[in-house]
Structure formats: structure tokens, C-alpha cells
Amino acid sequence: MNDIKTTVHSVTYDLLRSLGLTTVFGNPGSTEQTFLQNFPDDFTYVLALQEASAVAIADGFAQATGRAALVNLHSCAGLGNGIGSLVAAYRGHTPLIVTAGQQHREMVIGDPYLSSPDATTMPKPWVKWAYEPSRAEDVPAAFMRAYAMAVQPPAGPVFLSIPLDDWNHPLEGPAVRRSVSTAYGPDPQRLRHFAERITASRHPALIFGPDVDRAGGWQAAVALAEKLGAAVYGAPLADRASFPEDHPLYQGPLGMSLKTISDRLAGHDLVVVIGAEVFRYYPYVAGDVVPAGTDLLHITDDPSVAGSARVGDSLLGDARLSIEGLTGLVDAGGDRARPQPMERPRKLLATPHSPLTPSEVYAALSRVRPQHVVYVNESTSTMGQHAEWLPTVEPASFYGTPSGGIGWALPATVGVALGLRADGIERPVVALIGDGSFQYSVQGLWTAVQHKLPVVFVAMRNGEYSILKSFAELEHTPGVPGLDLPGLDIVSEARGFGCKSVEVETTEQLEREFTAALQSSDGPVVIVVRTQPEKTEL
The missing domain is CATH 3.40.50.970 (Thiamin diphosphate (ThDP)-binding fold, Pyr/PP domains)
Known part of the structure; x- marks a missing residue:
């Protein structure tokens, strides 16, 4: 007994x-x-x-x-x-x-x-x-x-x-343990119908959303795009990247308003959205969902996302399984014109600014970028510069907040580093965070310190909620209070939690301290860099 x-x-x-x-x-x-x-x-x-x-x-x-x-x-x-x-x-x-x-x-x-x-x-x-x-x-x-x-x-x-x-209630065990499926395949007949429409398209556009990366569909997305020779765009406001952003077929992010997205898709007769919403918008700028005469196909494993799409025909199914199925069913691009590789201007002045511009910060980080780095970004006003200088080139390498709220990235970075450690994976983890975002969850540094996580936090100190100033200009709302952030001392805050922290003012200092932080075995490091506020294109 x-x-x-x-x-x-x-x-x-x-x-x-x-x-x-x-x-x-x-x-x-x-x-x-x-x-x-x-x-x-x-x-x-x-x-x-x-x-x-x-x-x-x-x-x-x-x-x-x-x-x-x-x-x-x-x-x-x-x-x-x-x-x-x-x-x-x-x-x-x-x-x-x-x-x-x-x-x-x-x-x-x-x-x-x-x-x-x-x-x-x-x-x-x-x-x-x-x-x-x-x-x-x-x-x-x-x-x-x-x-x-x-x-x-x-x-x-x-x-x-x-x-x-x-919890202390007597109970005989064990509990019933069950297993469940974490993916389901698309309807074969409807998938075949989608493949026929894609094959018939002369100028298709592929939009791979964050659920593709979550489903492990990165390589499948590359295979489909290359077979079709189709232009690939980043989903609006994506919290994961699902396609190599240095690939010749990649044409950059779509934008975040009705008008900018519709304008970007001009010239395509068919748009195929996989693993994303149709579409995730931020500012209201009047326009069409897609250009007149353009059809849209939508593949998602979320019925509510399929239901909320304002145009197009939907198919429910796991992103990776659906992409793999399509790749086997579509005809190759044949004589379809392939898009030209996207141009990246990447122009900097010979004499650096003081304070540095966001582009100068990201350019400096690109020069000392380690292999297989994982980026977590919550600098909402500099996402364009991130895409320009630090393109995502491999799976599970970019994380952003999908909610629009701030304060997520600092502790999420801690979680990403803990998860990689738990799985025995050694990859550099770097957080790029604005000074406003940093304040929402600065106490997360303490957890990083206690676990001695090898994380580098780059805090860009522009002294304002820059994205909100750009939004106020777009919405014609002058005189909005509370958009300036004077007097923040992030270095002292970080040190108060036991975290090493330094402030830099030049690209040379940034590159030196960033490289040293990556090589440190003493736990997390916070690098604060003063930057110039810049208008964000919305």
C-alpha cells in the first residue's frame, strides 16, 4: 500500500x-x-x-x-x-x-x-x-x-x-495527460485552387508574416519565392522576420498605412499573404487595401484573422505546411519577369553628427555585427534604420512587440536569452531600445543580472517619444504634452540593478564598447548612446 x-x-x-x-x-x-x-x-x-x-x-x-x-x-x-x-x-x-x-x-x-x-x-x-x-x-x-x-x-x-x-486538498493521481496537435494542414482542394491562381499570375507578390517564422517555415518560404521568381515584401509591423532580408527577391517592408501599402503593391496582379494579417495598420492614411484590379489570397491558421481581412480569399492552415504544399503545386516562374534586387542607399556623411543620427548608430552596429545574432527591437522610431542596416538573414533572429505597447522588449530579451540557454544554444542576444521604452520595464535588468545573461542592451537616448511626435505631425495635433523626456540617467539606473553600463557619444566608442560587451562573461551590459531625434515616415 x-x-x-x-x-x-x-x-x-x-x-x-x-x-x-x-x-x-x-x-x-x-x-x-x-x-x-x-x-x-x-x-x-x-x-x-x-x-x-x-x-x-x-x-x-x-x-x-x-x-x-x-x-x-x-x-x-x-x-x-x-x-x-x-x-x-x-x-x-x-x-x-x-x-x-x-x-x-x-x-x-x-x-x-x-x-x-x-x-x-x-x-x-x-x-x-x-x-x-x-x-x-x-x-x-x-x-x-x-x-x-x-x-x-x-x-x-x-x-x-x-x-x-x-493545493493541499487530497487527491489520488496521476493526472490524465494527453497530447494534442500544434499544426493542421490546409484543405487540399482549396490549396490546389490557390496554386492554380498563383501559377496564372504574371506579377505576383508574396508577403510572409511572422507566423511563418514561428512555424519553422523560413526555408519553405525561400523555396516558394525562388520557384516563382516572385517579389517578396515584409509584412507590415511584423514582430518576427520570415524571409532573408538580403535575398535578391526581397523588396523591403510594405509600410503601415492603407495608402503606403497599396502604393507599394502597385503593378502586382496578385498578392499572396501567408502568416500575417491583411493588413496590420498604424496611422490612418486614406487608400485602398490593395490596388484596383489586384487579387489577394490569404493563408493563416487563425480563423479570426481570416475573418477580419477586408479583401481576398482565405485558406486556413499551418504556414509552413501550406507553403510546402504550394511549392509542390505551383508551376515555376518560366518567362515571368523577376524583380530587380532592392537598392539600399546607406549613405552617411563623412563627418559624424553629434549627437549621432540613428543611421550612424545602426551603421556602426552593422560593422561589428556578430554571426547568428538575435535582435530584439523596441525603438519604434528607428525601425526603418534597423531594416536598412541590420537586415535579418536567418530564422528566429528578430523579435519585436506585436501589440503597439512599449515596455515589452527589455524583459522579453531576458526571456529569449534564458530560452536559448535552456536549449543549450549559444547565440549573441542584443536589444535595441528607445529611452522611453527602457523606463517601462527597467526592473527587468535585475533578472538579467541575477542569471548572468550575456545580453547587450543598446539604449538610444534621443530625449523624447519621437514616434509620437511624428504621429502628431501626421494627425495635425500640435501642442500635445508629455512627449519630451529630459533628465533620464539610464546609466545610473542600470548600475543600480547591478548591471554594467556605459555611455558613448561617437561611433568609435560604440563599436569598441559593443565588441567588449559581446565578449564579456560577467553578465548583461547596457550601452547608452545619445542620438538625434528624427522624423519617422508613417
């Missing part, structure tokens, strides 16, 4: 172990301590100093590993702190299981301190599923369902609210 007492706690931890969810990201609170009690030696707890950072670190970890991640937040207050990062995870199709503690079941009726009266409503609409078990016995099954919901396409975050007294 087995004399070992099994509880909801022990049964659930065995299930988490079998699912590979042995890293927990969070910031502990009183209602979560029963979950975290007797924390197993084979589990890792990654502490963040604020819940928004905990969610973003888990997001980066899940994206880097390609697996689900587990986040533990503190009741409704901690969940509220984390929702901004939860929006990014939802928009980025990141599989997260987010849990929060609930007060003792016998007290909830009286709405006690730290209770969450509408626990499953609070995180909506930014989770695929939200649940609070009706019985303590249902907690392991709730975790199993949460995992299945998180990883099934379209992947995304889910939420569980768990009363603190559930």
Missing part, C-alpha cells in the same frame, strides 16, 4: 513535469504561496520584480524555445500589472499558461482582501481561454486543458484562477 499522501499540489507538479513546464516565471504573492510551497529541486523559478516583466520574460522564453511557458501572477492586482504584456503575447501567438491565486474558497463569498470577484473575466479578451476550477479536484485537469488550448493553433495565452486552499 502506498503511504505517500498525494495532493492537488503533488499531482499537478507531476503533470507539469511531464509536459516540460518546469520553469515558472513570476513575482510571488500571498495567494500563490500554497502553489509554490516545497518548490521541487528539478523546477526553476525565474523571479521578476514586476508582473508585466514576468509575462514578457515568459513570452520571450516561449518564443525562443518554441514551447509553452508557465507564468504565476498575484491575484487580480498582479494580473492587472501583467495584462499589458499579455496583450503582446496574445497578438504574437505565444503559448503561455498564466495562473493567478484566488482567495480561500470559504472566504470568497464575502469578497475578502485579494479576492478576484470576476477572475475569468478580467484577462479577456487577451486570452484564448479563462477558467477557475469549480472543485479543487479539477485543478490538474484544468492545467491539462490549459496546455492543450495554449499550444493548439492559433497558439496563445490562457488563464487559470486557482483558490489558495486547493
